[in-house]
Amino acid sequence: MPRTNPGAGLRAFAVAEFRGLWAGALLSRAGDQLARVALTVLVYQRTGSAALTAAVYALTLVPALLGGPLLGWLADRHPRRELMIACDVTRTVLVALMVVPGMPLPVIGVLVFASHLLESPSKAARVALLPEVLPAPVYPAGVAINxxxxxxxxxxxxxxxxxxxxxxxxxxxxxxxxATFAAAAALTALTVRRRPAAGRDGPGRSWWSSTTAGLRLIAGTPSLRSLLGLATLAAFHVIPEAIAVPYAHALGLGTAEAGVMMAAVPVGTLLGVVLLTTFVPERLRPRLMGPLALAACLPLVASLLRPGFAVVLVLWALMGVCTAYQVSANAEFVRLAPNEQRGQAVGLASSALVAVQGLGVLLGGALVEWAGPAGGLAIAGLLGVAASVPPAIGWSRARPPDHP
Incomplete structure (x- = not known):
């Protein structure tokens, strides 16, 4: 099969603004992961309480659910470059305050929550800015790289x-x-050019009116509604990771094997992104989103056969390969959202993804508790296949005419 647009990734990196946005996002993600480990260690060292340690870790995740509806509108009402810089500088200060010796744990909790809350408008601004930074033929490659x-x-x-x-x-x-947030702010300031606010109504518009307008936009636009439906199928895609430990136990395996099983889906996703963006022409990817969404949960149904460890790894990795359609769904959603409401739409979609993945974990746990690991996972797979049908059909009907 011929390679498709092999230079798209290089052309994306040839754009200085993209390089700055990409490096800034990478620094922020690296810093976030490091902070999660550091905070859990710090809290456990001080208190010896697993409950308090888990509570502080949760404070790094909950803001992603709230930040989209509450703060995503800022990415439309204010210049996106300046918003990203302001968020990163503020997060630099908030995290630096955590380092002050003897800082009380309740204060650290507030600082953690505030810092991660600011991730939502910053991410919304970065994602919304990408179609303006990259030429249309290169934009899908930029999304895949990110x-x-x-x-x-x-x-x-x-x-x-x-x-x-x-x-x-x-x-x-x-x-x-x-320091990673300070570096990200500096990169944005040096590499991204100034642009005016995208929203027509300016910064005076209230967050409530912006949020409700964003909800109406998504609900009232068949293409955006279908794309969000395809994206929220991630609720089923996270279930294998959530129940890997009891499933491994049911197979007579240990913790090490459970860890490998948890990595199978994300590793498959990375492989799927490479395959999709390298060997499938960009014009065909929107057409494949529905079939891939339908296929993604089918490997879970095979759990009824109680396959061994090696086969489970292959099945879960195959599921991950199919979920690579999420890259195309992400790119299409951002591209089709009007620029003046793009930040709010991205923020709402991001919050929806966090919410459904949390619900998916709960669903997977309940199904495994009720039907056992193999039966629960198979039921989850069947539910996922059924849930994928409406958005897949909706997208095939709502796909814009310039798509195949």
């Missing part, structure tokens, strides 16, 4: 973070995290 490196950093971040915290201690690691 997705690939973000997933890779997520996989490697915890392991590397554990090493850094072990070598330097939690406070020094938090100082490194603060």
């Amino acid at each position: 997705f690939f490196t973000s997933q890779l950093m997520t996989l490697a971040g915890f392991a590397a973070g554990g090493v850094v915290v072990a070598l330097t201690g939690p406070l020094t690691s938090l100082a490194v995290d603060a």
